[in-house]
Amino acid sequence: MTTLQQIIAITVMNLKGLRQRFWQSSAAIFSIALVITVMVGFLSMADGFEKTVAGTGSDKVAIIIREGSLSELTSGLSLEQAKLLSTAPGVAKLNGEPLASFELFVIVDLLKKSTGLSVNAPMRGIDRTSLSLRENVKIIEGRMFEPGRNEIVVGNNAREQFAGLDLGDTISFGNTEWRVVGVFDAGGSVFESELWADAKVVQTFYNRGTSYQSVRMKLAGPDSLQEIKAFAENDPRLNVDIKTEADYYAEQSKPLTTLIRWIGYPLAFVMALGALAGALNTMYTSVLARMGEITTLRALGFGAFPSFIGILTESIIIAVFGSAIGLGLAFVLFDGMLVSTLNGASFTQAVFEFSISAQLVKHALALAIVVGFVGGFFPALRAARMPIAEAFRITQT
Amino acid sequence: MTKEPLIKLEGVSKHYVKNKMSIDIFDELDLVIRENEFVAVMGPSGSGKTTLLNLIGGIDRPTSGAITFGGERIDTFSESQLSKWRAANIGFIFQFYNLMPMLTAAQNVELPLLLTKLSKSKRAEHVKTALSIVELEDRAKFYPREMSGGQQQRVAIARAFISDPKVLLCDEPTGDLDRKTAEEILKILQLMVRDFGKTVIIVTHDPEAAKFASRKLYLDKGKFFERRAA
Incomplete structure (x- = not known):
């Protein structure tokens, strides 16, 4: 019989024996499951936020803000600048008109449903071109606002998170009242956390004169971004930053996701140490309890190496099983959970879903395998290296 | 006609070091066991009976001296x-049976065959035969916890001889059994010697058990005293 066959035989035997060591094995499985649930739950927040914010932008749309501005919120562009930018080469056209949207971005106070506390919500003033730059947006209830009226359409996620945004509601901010006339879906992107109204109406009620905060443009081709940049650089009236929408939102998501990961991974590491202690204890106790069985197999002619690998494999399987339970729990408890948090870049609430990515699942499994390996290695080594006669003396006294 | 020596111990010493103190189990021990013998090793606790069995079975090594099996030195093996x-030459039988609790009787008996190249169907045939020899065919699918001590020891015997080893080493095989069951076990061991040509060595405290052997060795203070059955 080959070494591999011996390993398989011993591993199968070990796994069959798990039922008899149910409580002992359960303790190890439970501790690993707990670590994985907490780790995955915590980090799915970062994944979800990143997916929502970073997944918002298109790489076929350029966003232009004032030079040095960190976000649309702190940007400011005059109507003249906006119009000048829309004449840049590289801007896609429809019926001879440039596909450029002049937008405003303001903060409004809303009540968060879950806490009842007042929070900053994002409101965007858009024009008639804006929707053609956001192909994934569609009205799912009601209708689009009518230009020139105090009407808003709200993102589906915004409606879920904030009070007073149901279809037909009237809500006050910006020294006036607004009527909710529609709800839109934006594929879970950050736009879905926003309230949209006619840009000119927003300018009026927020005393913005004719200024805007950002210009979005559909790029005509792969070199268009460079063309627009060159155009802006050659005109002293245009002190602007230009990037693709995809890059803009990727940068926006970075501070918070980095912070969550800086907390999440060390937290997972510390908890993993606890699980490791549990796994080691379980495996040592389990190996000691089975020392008679292991020694008998070795006396019958099974090799020390297959015994070692068999125990190690058992430990890793326990850990992977624990991680599968942990992942399952995390999926049930966290995946798809809708929450909102302050987006540090825009100082407004971004609504997002916790999301368990494939990469997070891989990290969880890798952590479990490491815990299982280290937890099983030393007990397995002890069992395999102990002289048979000595092991029999220990087990039969 | 005298049979060839199967097991030979020449000048075998065994010392343990415990808490920096050397404990002598035996010193310069010589022993010859021939094929097809049924040997009982008796002696007081601590006399080294189990150590002797472990040395013969290759699960312990002598401090000095030579152990040969069929003319080949085994004390120098890796x-x-x-x-x-x-796996090829020795079958072990223990006082507390040492069966795998998660395996059925048949699966326990099959264990040594997993180390051979026999196919699954051949292994099943061998297991069936071995269980029938120890009269436990009907308990093939029983787990150890579902069997009496005597039945478990019979499973252990079947496991010991299924791979057709030359020698069966039995450490207090009846120590955990009542008199009647012990006799059944010892008769099976006699059968192994008589009908299957095995060499059986048992370590026992029980003079009644030793009576089943053809040769009795008393180990005391590191020396053998021998008495052959009439």
Whole structure:
């Protein structure tokens, strides 16, 4: 019989024996499951936020803000600048008109449903071109606002998170009242956390004169971004930053996701140490309890190496099983959970879903395998290296 | 006609070091066991009976001296060589049976065959035969916890001889059994010697058990005293 066959035989035997060591094995499985649930739950927040914010932008749309501005919120562009930018080469056209949207971005106070506390919500003033730059947006209830009226359409996620945004509601901010006339879906992107109204109406009620905060443009081709940049650089009236929408939102998501990961991974590491202690204890106790069985197999002619690998494999399987339970729990408890948090870049609430990515699942499994390996290695080594006669003396006294 | 020596111990010493003190189990021990013998080793606790069995079975090594099996030195084997040698030549029977609790009787008996190249169907045939020899065919699918001590020991015997080893080493095989069951076990061991040509060595405290052997060795203070059955 080959070494591999011996390993398989011993591993199968070990796994069959798990039922008899149910409580002992359960303790190890439970501790690993707990670590994985907490780790995955915590980090799915970062994944979800990143997916929502970073997944918002298109790489076929350029966003232009004032030079040095960190976000649309702190940007400011005059109507003249906006119009000048829309004449840049590289801007896609429809019926001879440039596909450029002049937008405003303001903060409004809303009540968060879950806490009842007042929070900053994002409101965007858009024009008639804006929707053609956001192909994934569609009205799912009601209708689009009518230009020139105090009407808003709200993102589906915004409606879920904030009070007073149901279809037909009237809500006050910006020294006036607004009527909710529609709800839109934006594929879970950050736009879905926003309230949209006619840009000119927003300018009026927020005393913005004719200024805007950002210009979005559909790029005509792969070199268009460079063309627009060159155009802006050659005109002293245009002190602007230009990037693709995809890059803009990727940068926006970075501070918070980095912070969550800086907390999440060390937290997972510390908890993993606890699980490791549990796994080691379980495996040592389990190996000691089975020392008679292991020694008998070795006396019958099974090799020390297959015994070692068999125990190690058992430990890793326990850990992977624990991680599968942990992942399952995390999926049930966290995946798809809708929450909102302050987006540090825009100082407004971004609504997002916790999301368990494939990469997070891989990290969880890798952590479990490491815990299982280290937890099983030393007990397995002890069992395999102990002289048979000595092991029999220990087990039969 | 005198049979060839199967096991030979020449000048075998065994010392343990415990808490920096050397404990002598035996010193310069000589022993010859021939094929097809049924040997009982008796002696007081601590006299080294189990150590002797472990040395013969290749699960312990002498401090000095030579152990030969079929003319081949086994005390110089590596761990890996010893594992293979044990699988081919030795069957162990323990006082507390040492069956795998998660396996059925048949699966326990099959264990040594997993180390051979026999196919699954051949292994099943061998298991069936071995269980019938120890009269436990009807308990093939029983787990150890579902069997009496005597039945478990019979499973252990079947496991010991299924791979057709030359020698069966039995450490207090009846120590955990009542008199009647002990006799059944000892008769099976006699059967192994008589009908299957095995060499059986048992370590026992029980003079009644030793009566089943053809040769009795008393180990005391590191020396053998021998008495052959009439």
